Amino acid sequence: MGELPSGADIQPLEDDDPVRLGRFPLIGRLAAGGMGRVYLGRSLTDGMLVAVKSPLAQAEVSAVDRRRFAREVKVARRAEGLHTARVLGADAEAERPWLATEYIPAPSLARLVSEAGTLAGTAARWVTRGAVEAIAELHRDGIVHRDVKPQNLLLPLSGPRLIDFGISHAADLTRTQLTLGTVAFTSPEQARGEPSTAASDIYSLGATLFHLVVGRAPYPAGMEMLTLLTYVAEADLDLTGLPGELAPVVRKCLALRPGDRPTAEELQDSLTTELAEMPTLASPEGWLPRPWTVIIEAYARQGRELAADPRAAATGPDRPATPQRPAPPPGRPAARPAETAVERTARLPVSPRTTRRSLAIAPRHQGAVVSASSFGPYKG
Structure with a gap:
């Protein structure tokens, strides 16, 4: 029997990552690319998990990129509905602009x-x-x-x-x-x-x-x-x-x-x-076929566990706790997602x-x- 799916691949924060964006302490990284990074964070008011996007994490944000990000914020607010992620906050004028939406614990x-x-x-x-x-x-x-x-x-x-x-x-x-x-x-x-x-x-x-x-x-x-x-x-x-x-x-x-x-x-x-x-x-x-629901349920379970675990919030003034990947069994390399x-x-x-x-x-x-x-x- 194979290993059970573990949900989203949440990476630990690195030295050049912020510990907080706006009012949201950060837990780990969800994605990174040439245009910025997306973090998993938590709302201080109700503990809700959030996805926080910030452009150009390693460089000063140019005026053009700041305008583009502000436009994305406007569109995201207008797009709120039953089939999109709800916007929880944003600041396009901050030193490091950010956009926070509800975190949807589900696979693509x-x-x-x-x-x-x-x-x-x-x-x-x-x-x-x-x-x-x-x-x-x-x-x-x-x-x-x-x-x-x-x-x-x-x-x-x-x-x-x-x-x-x-x-x-x-x-x-x-x-x-x-x-x-x-x-x-x-x-x-x-x-x-x-x-x-x-x-x-x-x-x-x-x-x-x-x-x-x-x-x-x-x-x-x-x-x-x-x-x-x-x-x-x-x-x-x-x-x-x-x-x-x-x-x-x-x-x-x-x-x-x-x-x-x-x-x-x-x-x-x-x-x-x-x-x-x-x-x-x-x-x-x-x-849905059972292999699909197994993966979907793994994401939902991970989301519930993170939302209920107070240790997933910041544990000190310097660095929030970050979920780690489970270590592979001895002699077995860490699994990589299949490439499409x-x-x-x-x-x-x-x-x-x-x-x-x-x-x-x-x-x-x-x-x-x-x-x-x-x-x-x-x-x-």
Whole structure:
């Protein structure tokens, strides 16, 4: 029998990490990237666990980065709903700006697919409907997420939650530059350097749903980054393995022309009707396969234990206590999460021998940020 899942990978704080941001003592690191870090913290008022994001932890925050972070705070506040993380506080003007949201103790779709396999049938439809509801909620408020992907969809048993508004934009907020999320899940118009719209989120949703049921991005595997960019720009898809039950939805979402894609509300209506005809189940555990619920329950259990443990708060004026990884058994190396095909594609180096199509696309992205793994609030 294998080892039980342990929940989120929470790293100890390091010497250059703060012990507190705003009114939130910090417990450990949830994620780190080139644009900043996300910490696990605790509210001093009610003990609630929080995810606290701060940009550029090792450098002085530039005026441009501060404006970008302030815009993210505004969008995150506007995006609050049943399917997103609630904002608990923020200060974009602090020496080290921060944004605190409720901590959702749940794995991402990326981790679930990597460790527990793909979904099929009613389970896939149930997750799909929750993801569509999250996007529809944003679009009704005039917000385009711009980075819908498996890493940014968390799955507690209450249903999917969409996180990371670092590159989102609302209709009345000015963008400073084009920013692409993970290339394999971005839309053709974003890959071509054109403005993104609500239809761009729908394309990214289609790529995410394909990953959910097939286990890879909807493009040939093993490509260099610039080559992949050209495939995305032309919606040059490889849909081998797409099961019949989700094929109509995924194919419509992955239409090359934005006007040919359905809206989130149209998808929501069709999926609600379809699921209403399915047998009624008492709880989400009935929809999901056991390997998925084991991982989801491990995250929830870890969240409850951290919330109930007063030692997880700061233990002194210098350093809060930090949860440690359990040591591996003697003679056995520490386990590493399985790498997905998408992650292997994303980290491939760019060869000087780019294709003609790559050279045609690349100049349009001068000054744009194209990241293989966009930094988000926290990754499951």
